[in-house]
Amino acid sequence: MSELTSLSLAEASEKLRRRSVSAVELMEATLTRIDLTEPLIHAFAWRDGDQAMAEARRADSALSDGSSHGALHGIPIGVKDLLYTQGIPTEAGSRVLEGFRPPHDATVVTRLRDAGAIVVGKTVTHEFAYGQNVPETRNPWQLDSYPGGSSAGSGAAVAARSLFAAIGTDTGGSVRTPSAVNGIVGLKPTYGRVSRQGCIPMSSSLDHIGPMTRTVEDTALFLQAIAGFDAGDPGSLTAPVPDYVSELGAGIRGMRIGIDEGYFLYDQVQAPVRDAVEAAITVLVSLGAERVDITIPELEWSTTVGNVTTEVDMSTWHRRFLRSKRDLYDPGTRLMLELGELIPGTHYVLAQQVRTRIRDAVRRTFTEHRLDALLGPTIPVTAPRLDQLSVDLVDENTEGGLSTLVHHEYPANITGLPALSVPCGFSDAGLPIGFQVIGRPLDEMTLLRIGHAYEAVTPWHTREPDLSRSLPTGAAR
């Protein structure tokens, strides 16, 4: 593997700034790496190396002229194929949108381009991010294991060192789950912090867009580029965007971290995951944080609220397509869309009322216990083997079941709170484990500080998947 592709985004940016590496060299290394890894992990739905190289040459010209766009200048990135990219295929993993080329970029894509990032390709998603089909993407840590969903391609490509960072979307954990199972960092920002304009929706009140990177610092740099008000998104917040990078190293002494064992460490949590997260808590306490045991019984309703909301919202958006292009959907997706049409309106409104109760309970807990964050496993399990992954609609609580995978994720989506997934260990089988911290509204900074402090004293984020055993004999590694 090229040393260049093993750099973090921040390290690569620094080398570009110092002119010790050119954007063209960085792109060449990236494209070589993609050529090597793509036959194994299938992370891209579309890519154009020639266009990326042309942009890299322009990035070098700009650097020669002394006109850098900032930390992302010349950095190769990927964009989940759920976001509009002008003139570039945007098919959301579905035959329903086959051949669709949007007339404009999503706001986040525009902002990333404005910050100098170079979009190498579109990354694979489950069909419309709905998770019922299993896409061709594979987990680089073990090719027969689940790569996460629905931002599977983004997670696998960043972990495989095929990209420095990628955009994911998160309606029920789709940034955080692939981050956890691929051993990378993923952030679901506060609802409204990052514009959804130009993102094919799942649920207007649950959808979030966020960075997927290899380090917390990289996530901070990426967030800096995409956060902020956008009039094109009705849910966008006008709150000013802080400097996410300058206070990263401020430490966590005195922070109060809430642990709800009953919810986040319930009996479906696998032992290796529990052990890794408990060890991470110990590390954070050793760095000066305080563990505060709390309980929020209302969280138990999160999965139902999240499911009902997503199912109805999805079916509403797809209403026209389901009637005109039904046979183009994957059967599992079609089934879910039909289900959403059958759910009574009263159930949807009840779910929204309960959602408000959950938000109030979480807010009350943060206030009464003076918490800075909640912490638990990102998901209760390590990546299931693909042949054991259950996407059965009625599969409630098996280890590979979808309900288990979203159990820890929905609370942050239905409350809109920011949530950061950070690598915190590996199972004996070599599969990554992540912990998740959930913060107060718009307090991404605290989560980034926690993650950064943890990374500073642990090695997990530096490990790289070894794909060499699966590469053809004689291939450059």
Add this chain to the structure above:
Amino acid sequence: MGSETISPDTVRTLGRVAGIDIPEEDLAPLVEALTTHLASVNALPTMDVTDVEPPLIFRATWGE
């Protein structure tokens, strides 16, 4: 609507009300899915939520 009442005919009828033709092969999994859905919703709190404003936002102003 109790879970015991869910049958393929129920699903077919609900689909008709929604305005969609549900393929035969989807009836059985939808019976299961709808039964699971009902069980989940019925397990939601029995607390009084009549005073809780659901976060469905309608703005009467014209934004001009």
